[in-house]
Amino acid sequence: MKIKAQIAMVMNLDKCLGCHTCSIPCKQVWTNRQGAEYMWFNNVETKPGIGYPKKWENQEIHKGGWLGSDNNLQLRAGSRSKKFVGIFHNPDLPRIDDYYEPWTYDYDRLVSSPAGQRQPTARPKSSITGHPMDIKWGPNWEDDLAGANETALDDVNFSGLEKEVYLKFKDVFMFYLPRICEHCLNPACVASCPSGALYKRDEDGIVLVDQERCRGWRYCVSGCPYKKVYFNWAKGRSEKCVFCYPRIESGLPTLCAHSCVGRIRYIGVILYDADKIKPAASTSNDQGVYKAHLDIMLNPHDADVMFEARAQGIPETFLIAAQRSPLYKLAVEWGLAFPPHPEFRTLPMVWYVPPLSPLIQELEGSEADLGKSDFMRIPFKYLANLLCAGDEAPIRFALKRLMALRKSMRSLRVDHKPDLQALDEANMTQDMADEMYKLLAIAKNEDRFVIPTTKRADSENMYDDRGILGFPTKS
Ligand code: SF4
Ligand code: SF4
Numbered sequence: 001m002k003i004k005a006q007i008a009m010v011m012n013l014d015k016c017l018g019c020h021t022c023s024i025p026c027k028q029v030w031t032n033r034q035g036a037e038y039m040w041f042n043n044v045e046t047k048p049g050i051g052y053p054k055k056w057e058n059q060e061i062h063k064g065g066w067l068g069s070d071n072n073l074q075l076r077a078g079s080r081s082k083k084f085v086g087i088f089h090n091p092d093l094p095r096i097d098d099y100y101e102p103w104t105y106d107y108d109r110l111v112s113s114p115a116g117q118r119q120p121t122a123r124p125k126s127s128i129t130g131h132p133m134d135i136k137w138g139p140n141w142e143d144d145l146a147g148a149n150e151t152a153l154d155d156v157n158f159s160g161l162e163k164e165v166y167l168k169f170k171d172v173f174m175f176y177l178p179r180i181c182e183h184c185l186n187p188a189c190v191a192s193c194p195s196g197a198l199y200k201r202d203e204d205g206i207v208l209v210d211q212e213r214c215r216g217w218r219y220c221v222s223g224c225p226y227k228k229v230y231f232n233w234a235k236g237r238s239e240k241c242v243f244c245y246p247r248i249e250s251g252l253p254t255l256c257a258h259s260c261v262g263r264i265r266y267i268g269v270i271l272y273d274a275d276k277i278k279p280a281a282s283t284s285n286d287q288g289v290y291k292a293h294l295d296i297m298l299n300p301h302d303a304d305v306m307f308e309a310r311a312q313g314i315p316e317t318f319l320i321a322a323q324r325s326p327l328y329k330l331a332v333e334w335g336l337a338f339p340p341h342p343e344f345r346t347l348p349m350v351w352y353v354p355p356l357s358p359l360i361q362e363l364e365g366s367e368a369d370l371g372k373s374d375f376m377r378i379p380f381k382y383l384a385n386l387l388c389a390g391d392e393a394p395i396r397f398a399l400k401r402l403m404a405l406r407k408s409m410r411s412l413r414v415d416h417k418p419d420l421q422a423l424d425e426a427n428m429t430q431d432m433a434d435e436m437y438k439l440l441a442i443a444k445n446e447d448r449f450v451i452p453t454t455k456r457a458d459s460e461n462m463y464d465d466r467g468i469l470g471f472p473t474k475s
Helices: 023-030 080-085 108-112 148-154 188-192 219-223 245-249 255-259 274-281 288-296 303-311 316-323 326-333 380-387 392-414 420-425 430-441
Strands: 003-012 043-047 066-069 072-075 103-105 124-126 175-179 198-200 207-209 229-232 237-240 265-273 350-353
Touching (some): 003 303, 003 326, 023 255, 188 198, 207 237, 219 229, 219 237, 255 265, 274 288, 303 316, 326 350, 326 430, 380 392, 392 420, 392 430, 420 430
Parallel strands (some): 003 350
Antiparallel strands (some): 043 175, 103 124
16 A cells, blocks of 8 residues: 545535636736736636537547556557657647637727727737737637537537437526646646656645646647646646645645635545556446545545554644545545546546536425436436546435435524434434535635645655656556
């Protein structure tokens, strides 16, 4: 057992307002530069939709992530030797039109135009060429389902559903999906880089691009199935979300989490067994990857795990944080949070609590079938395709628990007694419900963000593992 600690995030989609506040400080601090105009390390998409860049979830097009079975793993786009052979031609890269051509407005015309019959206008102009342009796509083009009746027909999460039905006015549904880099346990971006410029930090698992070593081959861009590495056209280097590591090292939350208006984000430590990464990522069945991913995570309340973690040099501050981790509770103990598209096999570490949605029918009787009947406006199948490789059972289980919590709290407030039957049917105790309520509804900063400070000098140098051809491939 090789124990490692990962700083990770959970987002509760039930509470996201789609306000984009999270994107703004991230943009201001990290990508407010030439060559980075089109980059959004944090972006917020409306689902259903094809997102940013266009159709990022469709690996038939983008060839990101891994293929795996029976303990065999290979990059979907092919091995590193194949990349060396074709290093000057990468056909899997998204084009700028798949993101959007960044633009600004000709503001100067508003103040410098001579007096005339009509008010001057500020026309859009390209931030790359400086020429006037027609805006045809942007990072939030599908905001609040705008145009989704056309674009969302290509949303892969409709697999197995009659998408035409769900895009009609009467049956339409939506929710927001904020996205950052997943800081994966098995990052395809790292394995794809011919220069060995991407690496995963030993002490906290944050995935970074070494700007000195990056040669701009862009295989990380195409290799990442979440499309969370971007190419800076002015610098000729790749860039990505850095999980605000200078803040994390000081025990502070990322800017997106700190600024989140809906308070949907949780940051904490997860201990995991690095020896199990390859078997988990190469699980034969796509739907088995989520369960295998859960099995990698170690119980921080287990005395043997703590003893071994100390012996392997995990700092005490990380161990204490792991025991107080809101993520362990949400993802492992309560089964409420899920990794996006586990079938990409990168073992992502930014997980989501699925959104509850309005009921589409009045529930009757004991409501014992909360987890069975299709009573939610958002189809279980859609959420399962997004978060569980199509397996509906874990999603139904999580939503049943969230529903039971809501019913029980309502009964407590209105009838002044808890609805123990609802809790019972969701396999929950009153204590568990109280704890869930505190964490999901009224948690303070110190409960949502349990982040140990880091002493970088004590950390193993991941470059020691690297050969002349970069880090060892996982296959
Ligand atoms: S989500 Fe982040 S860590 Fe995972 S493959 Fe993409 S860029 Fe790499
Ligand atoms: S700030 Fe929070 S609530 Fe607003 S869009 Fe971002 S994640 Fe959602």
